[in-house]
Amino acid sequence: MTALRLDPGDNVACLLRAHRAGERPASRDGPLPALSGDVPLGHKVAIRDIAAGAPVIKYGVSIGHATRDIAPGDHVHLHNLAGAEL
Incomplete structure (x- = not known):
């Protein structure tokens, strides 16, 4: 197992x-989608389509x-994710 989905x-x-x-x-649960780019340890990857504006x-x-x-398979980080407002 190389990825965690709880x-x-x-x-993601x-x-x-x-x-x-x-x-x-x-x-x-098995293999996830192939990654579109290199992704560092601890970072998130999309496991299905996420539309602009949709919750992560x-x-x-x-x-x-x-x-x-x-x-x-895309890396999900600061370049495509905005944090929830508190």
Whole structure:
């Protein structure tokens, strides 16, 4: 297992090691989409399409919203994610 997805509603998984473009991280539910680019340890990757403005769900909780369309296998970080307002 090289990626963590805790909740079935999650649309991202957290990497347990760095991955290179083209690799398919493995979660307890099986392989995830091939990565579109290199992704560092601990960062998030999309496991399904996330439309611009849609919530990004990690561990069953919204951690913000997509600032642009995000495809499966894309790195999800500050360049395409805005935090939730408190």
